[in-house]
Amino acid sequence: MREIAIIGIGQTPISENWSQSLREIAGEAVLKALEDAGLTSCDGLFVGNMLSGLLSQQENLGTLISDWVGIQYKEAFKVEAACGSGAAALRMAVMSVSSGELDCAIAVGVEKMTEMKGTETTAALATAADADYEVVHGLSFVGINALVMQRYMHEFGWKHADFAPFSINAHANAVHNPNARLREVISEKDYQRARMIADPINLLDASPIGDGAAAVVLMPANLLKTSFSDANNKKHPIVTIAGSAAATDTIAVHSRSDPLWLAAAEKSARRAYIQAGIGPKDIDLFELHDAFSIMSALSLEACGFAEQGQGLRLGLDGRICPKGQIPIATLGGLKARGHPVGATGIYQIVEVVQQLRGEAGPTQVDGAKIGMAQNIGGSGATIITHILRTGRN
Amino acid sequence: MREIAIIGIGQTPISENWSQSLREIAGEAVLKALEDAGLTSCDGLFVGNMLSGLLSQQENLGTLISDWVGIQYKEAFKVEAACGSGAAALRMAVMSVSSGELDCAIAVGVEKMTEMKGTETTAALATAADADYEVVHGLSFVGINALVMQRYMHEFGWKHADFAPFSINAHANAVHNPNARLREVISEKDYQRARMIADPINLLDASPIGDGAAAVVLMPANLLKTSFSDANNKKHPIVTIAGSAAATDTIAVHSRSDPLWLAAAEKSARRAYIQAGIGPKDIDLFELHDAFSIMSALSLEACGFAEQGQGLRLGLDGRICPKGQIPIATLGGLKARGHPVGATGIYQIVEVVQQLRGEAGPTQVDGAKIGMAQNIGGSGATIITHILRTGRN
Numbered sequence: 001m002r003e004i005a006i007i008g009i010g011q012t013p014i015s016e017n018w019s020q021s022l023r024e025i026a027g028e029a030v031l032k033a034l035e036d037a038g039l040t041s042c043d044g045l046f047v048g049n050m051l052s053g054l055l056s057q058q059e060n061l062g063t064l065i066s067d068w069v070g071i072q073y074k075e076a077f078k079v080e081a082a083c084g085s086g087a088a089a090l091r092m093a094v095m096s097v098s099s100g101e102l103d104c105a106i107a108v109g110v111e112k113m114t115e116m117k118g119t120e121t122t123a124a125l126a127t128a129a130d131a132d133y134e135v136v137h138g139l140s141f142v143g144i145n146a147l148v149m150q151r152y153m154h155e156f157g158w159k160h161a162d163f164a165p166f167s168i169n170a171h172a173n174a175v176h177n178p179n180a181r182l183r184e185v186i187s188e189k190d191y192q193r194a195r196m197i198a199d200p201i202n203l204l205d206a207s208p209i210g211d212g213a214a215a216v217v218l219m220p221a222n223l224l225k226t227s228f229s230d231a232n233n234k235k236h237p238i239v240t241i242a243g244s245a246a247a248t249d250t251i252a253v254h255s256r257s258d259p260l261w262l263a264a265a266e267k268s269a270r271r272a273y274i275q276a277g278i279g280p281k282d283i284d285l286f287e288l289h290d291a292f293s294i295m296s297a298l299s300l301e302a303c304g305f306a307e308q309g310q311g312l313r314l315g316l317d318g319r320i321c322p323k324g325q326i327p328i329a330t331l332g333g334l335k336a337r338g339h340p341v342g343a344t345g346i347y348q349i350v351e352v353v354q355q356l357r358g359e360a361g362p363t364q365v366d367g368a369k370i371g372m373a374q375n376i377g378g379s380g381a382t383i384i385t386h387i388l389r390t391g392r393n
Numbered sequence: 394m395r396e397i398a399i400i401g402i403g404q405t406p407i408s409e410n411w412s413q414s415l416r417e418i419a420g421e422a423v424l425k426a427l428e429d430a431g432l433t434s435c436d437g438l439f440v441g442n443m444l445s446g447l448l449s450q451q452e453n454l455g456t457l458i459s460d461w462v463g464i465q466y467k468e469a470f471k472v473e474a475a476c477g478s479g480a481a482a483l484r485m486a487v488m489s490v491s492s493g494e495l496d497c498a499i500a501v502g503v504e505k506m507t508e509m510k511g512t513e514t515t516a517a518l519a520t521a522a523d524a525d526y527e528v529v530h531g532l533s534f535v536g537i538n539a540l541v542m543q544r545y546m547h548e549f550g551w552k553h554a555d556f557a558p559f560s561i562n563a564h565a566n567a568v569h570n571p572n573a574r575l576r577e578v579i580s581e582k583d584y585q586r587a588r589m590i591a592d593p594i595n596l597l598d599a600s601p602i603g604d605g606a607a608a609v610v611l612m613p614a615n616l617l618k619t620s621f622s623d624a625n626n627k628k629h630p631i632v633t634i635a636g637s638a639a640a641t642d643t644i645a646v647h648s649r650s651d652p653l654w655l656a657a658a659e660k661s662a663r664r665a666y667i668q669a670g671i672g673p674k675d676i677d678l679f680e681l682h683d684a685f686s687i688m689s690a691l692s693l694e695a696c697g698f699a700e701q702g703q704g705l706r707l708g709l710d711g712r713i714c715p716k717g718q719i720p721i722a723t724l725g726g727l728k729a730r731g732h733p734v735g736a737t738g739i740y741q742i743v744e745v746v747q748q749l750r751g752e753a754g755p756t757q758v759d760g761a762k763i764g765m766a767q768n769i770g771g772s773g774a775t776i777i778t779h780i781l782r783t784g785r786n
Contacts, residue, residue, distance in 0.1 A: 067648070
């Protein structure tokens with residue numbers, strides 16, 4: 001296997017973007033990433049997307065986007081793993097380069113979700129869950145997560161207000177991210193007074209949908225040394241992929257022996273830690289999948305940052321902010337940067353690269369050398385973990 | 394890169410299958426392939442599927458199917474490239490093993506299409522084309538192919554009846570394939586009298602949709618020698634992947650300088666030929682993507698079996714039957730075996746393996762050593778070519 005460097009990143013602001021089509025949004029991120037890498041084309045394009053068929057009546061996105069950006073006769077596919085589609089596309093791009101089959105691959109995540117009625121988008125998002133055994137009972141995706149959060153509070157004795165630090169931290173960080181969808185500070189009072197969506201999940205427990213795309217360019221690390229120049233002759237330090245792993249769990253939450261344990265997060269994180277030769281204590285920042293605040297707690301626990309049932313303590317003790325012990329959602333996370341579902345996994349990677357390059361602005365994590373990103377499809381059903389580091393392994 | 398062997402194949406009969414759900418159909422093919430390989434699990438599952446979101450309100454198929462067949466905590470994703478989704482999933486599985494990241498991968502293609510109204514399925518299939526620049530004008534997928542066929546007849550001076558051998562050969566071969574959807578011989582008169590769908594494409598130019606799944610199990614060839622035993626202690630000769638390549642073209646047919654030339658077929662076939670160190674004359678059989686009879690002609694031409702505009706001669710001269718110079722659709726092809734779109738690319742691979750094992754029954758190609766399969770997504774937009782051979786390279 002060849003070691004892989006991320007030599008280009010690109011992203012669009014996440015918004016309600018009715019003036020650009022799906023291919024235009026994706027194309028913008030791809031071209032920005034290529035410019036950042038100082039390249040004009042690549043050998044293959046892997047598109048992370050969940051909902052284009054249902055919401056845009058468009059499949060075959062690999063070819064659609066390659067065609068749009070002028071990448072001709074290369075290979076291109078769409079990869080889907082519900083809200084984990086972005087990292088799934090990255091995982092495929094990693095394999096394409098590590099195998100030696102391609103020398104330069106792009107992973108782009110894109111989603112266009114805001115033009116449909118809310119009920120249609122909610123129905124589309126429910127395709128991440130088990131249609132025959134969960135959705136058939138009338139459960140929506142937020143409904144499933146509400147049941148998990150309810151159970152967590154019951155089992156471990158927490159109050160709703162104890163989840164507040166996750167959302168407050170995410171919003172505080174997003175203020176400084178020009179690409180974030182919700183750039184506003186929230187208080188604990190705001191959090192507690194927010195409109196209820198599916199008890200106990202209220203509006204400030206939930207991440208907003210959005211339209212957006214993010215892209216990364218991969219190359220074998222041995223083709224570079226310690227840095228490279230982008231199209232504008234700006235020097236960037238090299239960032240490499242130290243760990244890349246994925247794991248599935250049952251698709252339905254009710255099939256798990258412990259619905260409060262993200263086994264797929266544990267397995268994929270453990271594999272990534274072993275590949276990188278590190279453990280949780282070595283992680284300088286963790287872009288986790290905070291689609292709902294309960295998911296922040298479960299992710300921190302499954303990845304070894306807290307005991308089961310105790311993930312909330314990290315927030316309550318102030319350890320998740322950019323200056324804390326384990327910074328999360330450093331540029332807003334899903335909660336405030338926004339969650340254009342199939343694009344999210346690549347936004348996370350782009351943000352970890354920004355941190356490792358030292359280009360994250362006011363929420364820069366001091367001296368960040370190792371960052372982890374974890375993207376989840378379904379309610380813990382498909383979990384993909386990547387560990388990035390500065391320099392070569 | 395590691396050389397890869399296909400050590401297990403499985404398929405379900407293609408039918409109007411309302412008694413099994415999507416996961417049950419896929420699971421049946423996966424379990425058959427594992428049994429054929431003498432295995433009970435694998436390291437990763439790659440699902441080729443196009444329409445599950447639109448037609449079954451179910452995404453996240455990688456995890457859905459892994460969960461159903463009891464493959465736990467491995468990685469699994471859905472790969473989509475319209476009607477080329479099956480071979481796209483195989484391509485990903487190939488990369489996962491050739492990279493050394495996985496030691497055993499399954500590619501499964503599945504589609505469940507017949508429970509919806511025909512108009513809904515037609516609308517869903519149109520997501521393979523360009524929503525903004527083709528479908529918006531009222532073009533259906535068969536409509537696009539009809540325009541191409543019309544132009545081909547005009548440009549090269551052929552009559553509709555000249556396409557008949559493609560459909561007649563496919564039906565004649567499917568009679569002997571227990572998994573085929575249409576197991577009935579057709580005559581030239583039947584062909585000419587068939588009901589018109591989109592002039593000049595009539596019912597017997599078009600492949601039928603269907604419900605079905607097919608799966609293959611991949612391992613590094615160096616873990617085997619020349620043969621292996623399945624779960625029933627039956628010996629199979631080893632079949633390896635000698636070439637694996639994909640290429641995109643423009644998504645819309647009208648964007649091509651020559652709408653009658655499948656540039657992506659040419660490019661991906663050429664790459665596969667180079668990898669295998671062979672040329673068209675070395676191919677013993679070719680499972681091509683005969684979704685419409687015009688596509689058989691275009692595929693044969695782009696892959697070097699005929700000059701442009703002369704692909705029909707191979708049919709008229711009797712060279713495409715199992716005893717001919719370049720047998721195609723040897724077990725029925727899309728035309729008569731059936732075309733469950735995201736599954737088709739894997740059915741093709743399974744059939745090539747059947748031929749190379751000498752287990753293809755009455756339509757066995759004598760002494761078949763090298764077989765090619767080509768799967769197309771959209772109207773020539775995404776084309777994936779695989780070359781398989783007996784023994785190791």
